[in-house]
Amino acid sequence: MTITSRRKAAMFATAGAVALGLAACGGGGDAEGGGTDGGDTGGSSGEALTLEQLQEEGTITVGFAGEAPYSFEEGGELTGATVALHERIWNELGIENVEGVQAEFGQLIQGLNAGRFDVIAAGMSILPERCEQAIFSDPEFMYTTALMVPEGNPEGLTDMQSIVDSGVQMAALTGAIEATYATDLGISAMEVGNPQDGLDAVVNGRADVFALTGISLNWMADNNPDAPIEVTESFVANIDGVDQVGAGGTVFRPSDTDLRDAYNEQLAGIVGDEASYLEVVGDFGFTAEERPTGEITTEQFCAGDIG
Amino acid sequence: MDWWSWDRAIEVLPELLVAFVKVTLVATVIGSAIAAVLGLIIAIVRRTAPAFIAAPVHAIMEFIRMTPIVIQLLFVFYTFTSVDGMTLGVIVLGVHYASYMAEVYRSGIDAVPKGQWEAAKALSMSPARTWRKVVIPQALRTTLPALGTWVISMLKDTPYLTVIFVVDMVRQAENYGSRTFVYTESITMAGLIFLAASYPISVLLRRMEKRLATY
Structure with missing residues (x-):
């Protein structure tokens, strides 16, 4: 055995030992997870x-x-x-x-x-x-969906289909399920990064409606009593005849x-x-x-x- | 919607300050103490201990220095599940920064002129006495300002503790945001508190640097 190969062997042995040690650590962690x-x-x-x-x-x-x-x-x-x-x-x-x-x-x-x-x-x-x-x-x-609309609901929106039919500008939260609904229904929605931006979009007229879970919208409306908005009744979105629950x-x-x-x-x-x-x-x-x-x-x- | 409201900024301030004192300050003070002491021990061990001790210590230190603190926090948190997050967090911060501070101490020790060691030897001072009375006092002079920089850095690293379920000031600010859907004021205030805490430290350091400068 040459010096180089011996050194290599030693390196492998060390690596193996380290791996074993880590494995043992992991195992020990699981076993002693008494959580006292x-x-x-x-x-x-x-x-x-x-x-x-x-x-x-x-x-x-x-x-x-x-x-x-x-x-x-x-x-x-x-x-x-x-x-x-x-x-x-x-x-x-x-x-x-x-x-x-x-x-x-x-x-x-x-x-x-x-x-x-x-x-x-x-x-x-x-x-x-x-x-x-x-x-x-x-x-x-x-989890049901609701719509945040300007006070008085001028477009008379009630559900996702009503947004399609009236052709209004919709806002949705990036990554939220409502953004997927919009895509599925062929609505070109603007995406907002957080719920507050959605509310702002409705208030300043950049969007006519902001769709999100009813729970979140109701909570937001309660916490922004001065904002000129209202939240429609929650509904189960229906996409291609299938209820989204x-x-x-x-x-x-x-x-x-x-x-x-x-x-x-x-x-x-x-x-x-x-x-x-x-x-x-x-x-x-x-x-x-x-x-x-x-x-x-x-x-x-x-x-x-x-x- | 106003983009800034002083009412909200003032409203959020008390809960931020509580989190600052309970988590940020406690973690920084105790973490720094651990780091300062452990770092010095590591530096001395690496310099004086026989190779079979010094080499592993060096290897462990490098390992800690070269891996992210978030990984270390998570690893320790899910390994020692019976210890609470805050305790583990303070220890990990302390050990992590000890590995940085050890390097600072090392350079400080190296900067002590060779003649000092020789003089101590000529006076037949014991090695322990040489370290205590000659080397460390001189090394500390040059290292204290640099150590302080790491303390500021640690202060700013405390938000990482949120990954192990510790609610620090930044998480508290986010909580306010998720409750009210407005983040601007709470996050800004948290940033200002960090600034208010780290700026005096840096001023103090600059003064110390001037006073301690010998050459």
Whole structure:
């Protein structure tokens, strides 16, 4: 063996050892992910977090993304529609406190599975890819579309088809589902980078209508009482004869099925009754249109088996 | 819509200041302390310890210096899942900046004239005493201003802590934006608070530089 080849062998050995070391680190991380974060969170892998554990601690920690009106902090207080839902449900299940840990929206599921919090309360859409990583509660609300129009709705717009028919200028949020609807319907919509720009476009007349989820538009209208705009009633967009439905729910770790079942049981009592649903989430711009009717289940959303 | 509203700017200020004190300031102060002490230890170890210790220390330091702090934060956060984000964040900031500060210390130590070492030897001072009484005091003189620059840099790196679920001032400003759909005032105010915090440090550094200059 020459010196060079021996050196090469040593290099490979080192590289191998480093790789092994890293692998061991990764494995160790998974195994020790006990998540004893001050007793706040439950186990991250293997052992399921039970209702009894949480009742004993008296606190459940929810992950949230700081997105109004779903779950966000105001004046240091955790609030929002999904938070209100969680406070109601967990209190009924004998858990007094609901505490929040804020994370990047895209990191919520990762954080949940790493034991950084117990559940995710962020109004997360139930999508097949997400169902592979975690489990969802029953739908908590339906994502419907609404239109923001100038005060008095001069063009008399009601749904996507009315925009096509009247040929008005539409605005949509870049990356939002409404922008896709516009493309599908052959509407040439202007794209705005954030919801505020959409509102501004309607106010200053650059757009006649701004389409977005009803929840977001209602919340914006509530927070801009002086703006000369109004929001139409929410509707389920219909593209090529197919209703475009989406739903949001609470996310649990795959192991915590018992906890999710307990949550679902309480949730059904609230969602099943329009008055009590609006009592809990009505303050946050949610309307009867957002209340799930139970037609499409979480399983169907997870399977992508809709429309 | 006004593009700037003083009412909103004043409204958002208290929550920004709370986040500044609780996260930005705490992380910078503790992180700097860790970095300053650890950096000096690394510099001395690299200079005095036998090669089988100095070489790995050097390699680890280079590794930390050459990889982004965001990756380090995420890696540590998802490895040590039982430690909270703020604690890990402060440690990672401290260790990351220790690797920069070690280089500053090294150049400071190298700048101590050879004659000083020789004189200490001639007076039969022990190596420990030579370091403590002769080399480090002189090295610190030349390095303190440069260390301060890294402290300012660390202050400005604290927003990275948001990737490990720590709500710092910038995230707080974004929160205000996502709540009200207006970002201009909150982000601007956060920027001004950073400026207000780092400018005095830089003035202090310039003064220190003048006072400590020996040559």
